[in-house]
Amino acid sequence: MSVDAATGRSPQLTGAYERWTYGPGLAYAGLTLDRSEIRYIPGMVTLPAQALPSDFGRGRSFPGEARLLFSDTTLGAKERSREPTSWPFLLDLGDAPVRDPSLIEVINSTLDRLSEPLRAYLSENGIAGEPAFRLNAPLPPACVNPQGGEVKARPATATQPVSSGSLPVIVAVIDDGIPFSHRNLLDAAGQSTRLDYCWLQGAATDFALPYGRDLTRAEIDALRAAHGPDEDAIYARSGALDILPGRGTPSVNRFGMHGSHIIDAAAGRAPGMAAADIDKIRIVAVQLPPAVTLDTTGFGKDAYFLHALDYIFLCAEEIALAQCGDRKAPLPVVINFSYGYTGGPHDGSSPLERGLRQRVAAREAMGRPTTLVMPSGNSFSSRMHGQIPAAALNGGKPFVIPWRLQPTDLTPSYLEIWLPAVANADNAAAFSLAVTAPTGAIPTTAKPLVFDLAPQATGAVQIDTKILLNGQEIGRFSVEMVNEFWKRVLLALVPTDPADATLPAAPSGRWGIALQKTGGAPLSKPVACRIQRDNDPYGYSRGGRQSVFDDPRDEMFGPDGAPSRTENPPDSFVKRFGTLNGIATHDKVTVVSGFFGDTGRATDYASAGPLRPPGQPPGAGDVHFSAISDDSKALRGARAAGTRSGSSFRLSGTSVAAPRVARKIALGTLPPAPPPPQDPIEAIRLGRKAE
Numbered sequence: 001m002s003v004d005a006a007t008g009r010s011p012q013l014t015g016a017y018e019r020w021t022y023g024p025g026l027a028y029a030g031l032t033l034d035r036s037e038i039r040y041i042p043g044m045v046t047l048p049a050q051a052l053p054s055d056f057g058r059g060r061s062f063p064g065e066a067r068l069l070f071s072d073t074t075l076g077a078k079e080r081s082r083e084p085t086s087w088p089f090l091l092d093l094g095d096a097p098v099r100d101p102s103l104i105e106v107i108n109s110t111l112d113r114l115s116e117p118l119r120a121y122l123s124e125n126g127i128a129g130e131p132a133f134r135l136n137a138p139l140p141p142a143c144v145n146p147q148g149g150e151v152k153a154r155p156a157t158a159t160q161p162v163s164s165g166s167l168p169v170i171v172a173v174i175d176d177g178i179p180f181s182h183r184n185l186l187d188a189a190g191q192s193t194r195l196d197y198c199w200l201q202g203a204a205t206d207f208a209l210p211y212g213r214d215l216t217r218a219e220i221d222a223l224r225a226a227h228g229p230d231e232d233a234i235y236a237r238s239g240a241l242d243i244l245p246g247r248g249t250p251s252v253n254r255f256g257m258h259g260s261h262i263i264d265a266a267a268g269r270a271p272g273m274a275a276a277d278i279d280k281i282r283i284v285a286v287q288l289p290p291a292v293t294l295d296t297t298g299f300g301k302d303a304y305f306l307h308a309l310d311y312i313f314l315c316a317e318e319i320a321l322a323q324c325g326d327r328k329a330p331l332p333v334v335i336n337f338s339y340g341y342t343g344g345p346h347d348g349s350s351p352l353e354r355g356l357r358q359r360v361a362a363r364e365a366m367g368r369p370t371t372l373v374m375p376s377g378n379s380f381s382s383r384m385h386g387q388i389p390a391a392a393l394n395g396g397k398p399f400v401i402p403w404r405l406q407p408t409d410l411t412p413s414y415l416e417i418w419l420p421a422v423a424n425a426d427n428a429a430a431f432s433l434a435v436t437a438p439t440g441a442i443p444t445t446a447k448p449l450v451f452d453l454a455p456q457a458t459g460a461v462q463i464d465t466k467i468l469l470n471g472q473e474i475g476r477f478s479v480e481m482v483n484e485f486w487k488r489v490l491l492a493l494v495p496t497d498p499a500d501a502t503l504p505a506a507p508s509g510r511w512g513i514a515l516q517k518t519g520g521a522p523l524s525k526p527v528a529c530r531i532q533r534d535n536d537p538y539g540y541s542r543g544g545r546q547s548v549f550d551d552p553r554d555e556m557f558g559p560d561g562a563p564s565r566t567e568n569p570p571d572s573f574v575k576r577f578g579t580l581n582g583i584a585t586h587d588k589v590t591v592v593s594g595f596f597g598d599t600g601r602a603t604d605y606a607s608a609g610p611l612r613p614p615g616q617p618p619g620a621g622d623v624h625f626s627a628i629s630d631d632s633k634a635l636r637g638a639r640a641a642g643t644r645s646g647s648s649f650r651l652s653g654t655s656v657a658a659p660r661v662a663r664k665i666a667l668g669t670l671p672p673a674p675p676p677p678q679d680p681i682e683a684i685r686l687g688r689k690a691e
Helices: 016-021 024-028 103-114 116-124 217-227 231-238 258-267 275-280 290-294 302-324 351-365 390-394 654-667 680-686
Strands: 040-047 067-069 085-092 132-135 169-175 195-200 213-216 281-287 333-336 370-375 385-388 399-405 413-420 430-436 450-452 461-469 472-481 486-493 509-519 527-531 590-596 625-630 638-641 648-651
Touching (some): 016 024, 016 103, 016 132, 016 461, 016 472, 024 472, 040 302, 040 351, 067 103, 085 103, 085 302, 103 116, 169 258, 169 302, 195 217, 195 302, 217 231, 258 281, 258 333, 258 638, 258 648, 258 654, 275 281, 333 654, 370 654, 385 399, 390 509, 399 413, 461 486, 590 654, 590 680, 625 638
Parallel strands (some): 169 333, 195 281, 333 370, 370 590, 590 625
Antiparallel strands (some): 040 132, 195 213, 399 509, 413 486, 413 527, 430 450, 461 472, 472 486
C-alpha cells in the first residue's frame, strides 16, 4: 500500500465532493442511509490512457472482504484507448463494520489497496498516472447483488414487424419515476407494452444485475394480464415499490414525476398519432435511485449514468436480434437524458462527459445510429455563473467573488473556481484565496489557502483543508487536478439552517471570496466561477435554497421589467451565456433549449452556450435545437402523463423540451431548418426550432 509522504496516510484517490460528502459533510448529505449502513458505493474510475479495468486484477477479492466489483461487460473491454477512459464500478467495503476515524479515510485506504495490481501494471508498462475515483450515492444492501453481477439484457421477445422493409427505432429514457405499466406505452392495438426493458436501479435486487432489478416486456405484459387496470397492484407485485422503511415514498407512487412526464413526451402514444408511428417506437427505460435525483450538485450520479448507457446498448442488441434476426442490425437508438449539472469545466473534458462520449462514439463506430439528447439547463437567469477577466487578476489585486447564501437553507452549498492548468511547472501562475463571512469574520483554515497551476497527476489533491468559524468546521476548501486541462478550487459550506440544530451552521448573507494572483506567468483566459444547483428537484423536498452571485452590476431585468434575455454589460461578473448544462458540452450530444409556445421566444431560464459570432454553426457546448417548454408566458409548463394511466400534469423546463425533440428525431419528423431569428442573441439561445 502506498503512503503519502506529507501526511503519512494513503493517497486521496477520491475527488473533493467525495472527501466532503463521506467525510465532514456526511451529517448534512441526505444520502438516505445511516452511516452504519454504508457498505456498497457505486462509483466511476478514470484510468490513464492504455489502462483497462481488468488491470485491477481478477480473482483477488473474496466475499466478506473489501472488493472493487466491475461488471463482466466492463472487464471484457479489450481496446486500450489513447486517452483517459472512465468506467463504472461498485465498491464493497466488506463485512467489517469499521468506519472510524473517518469513513472517507476508510474508503481511500481501501481503494488504494485494491489499486495495487493496477499500479503494478502501469509501472511495468511505463504508463504515467494514477486511477482517479469518483464515488456516488450509496445503495442500501437490499438493492445490491453481493456477487457483483453483470450489466446485461435478457433475450427480447419478437413483435410484429413495423412495416415491410422498415426498422423500428429504440427510444431510451434515463430518469426517475418510470410508469412502466402506463397505457400510453402500449402498442397501437393496446395489447402489449412497447417497453421492452426497464431497469429499476434502486429496487430490491433479484441477483441478475449488479443492483436493482429489471423487467422485460413479457414480464410487464404478464403483470398487466394478472392485475388488469390495477396499476397499484402491478407496481407492488413487480418490486417497484420495494423501499426500506424511512426512505420516503417510492417515486412511481406519486401523482406525477419527472420520469413519467419525460417518457410520455418522448415515446408515449399521443392523440391522433398514426398506428405505424406508435408501433415503430420500441422503448428502453432506466429508473434511477431516488438518492441520485435528490442530489443536484453533480455528486452521486456517474456510475448510475454509465451503467444505464451500457444497459441500453445491450438491450438494443437483444431487440435487434428479436426484430431483425441479427444482433448487429443497425437499429437507431435515441436516448433522452433530461438531467444536468451547473458545475464542471464546460468543455467536454469532465470524466463523466468523456465516459458518455466514448460510449456513444463506440456504438456509432459500429454503424449503429445513436443520438444522445439532453436539455440545455435552466440557469440562464439564476446568477450561478460568473467570470473573472484575466486582466483583473494579472494586475495582482484581489478579485472578490460575491457569494450569497440564503437563510433557512437545509443543504450544503458549493462554489467551483476553474483555472487552466499549464503544461509545465516553470513560472506557473500562483494564487492565494481569502474568505470573509457575512459577519465580517475571517474563517481560519488548517493550511494557508495558496496554490499554483503547476501540472499534477489527474485527481491529485494540492490542498484539502477545513474552514473553521468560531472553532467549528463549517466547510472545506480543496484544490485538485481534475484532468490534464483544469484545476478546480472547491468551497463547500454547510447549510445555513441544518436539519439537526446541534450541527454547525454557516452564516447566511454575502460571503466574500477574494482570489488574488501572487506571481508567475500571466493568465490569458478568464476564470470561470460556478455555483452548483441547490434547489429541490421536482417531486422531492430537502429544503434546499439556491445560493447566488450577488453582483451589483448584474442587470437582472430588462427595460420591460421581465427577466433579462440578453448578456450582462462587460464589467459585470455574473454571466448568462456559458450556463449550458455541464454534462452536455461534448460533441456527441444533441442539446435542446426551450421557448414559449405563444411568442416563440426563448424562455427566461433556458441556459445557453457561449456567445459566438453571428452565423457560426453550433458545435460542442452550444444549443442545437429548441422546442416548446412552456405553452405561454401565462400558462407555464407543458402537459404530459402522470404516473397512472389517465392522469396528466404540467412540468416546465428544458427537460420538457428535450423529449419533444427526441420523439421527432426517432420518427424522422424534424422540420427543415427555418431562417434564423433576427435577434442574434435569440439565435444562439434557440438553435434550430424543432416545432
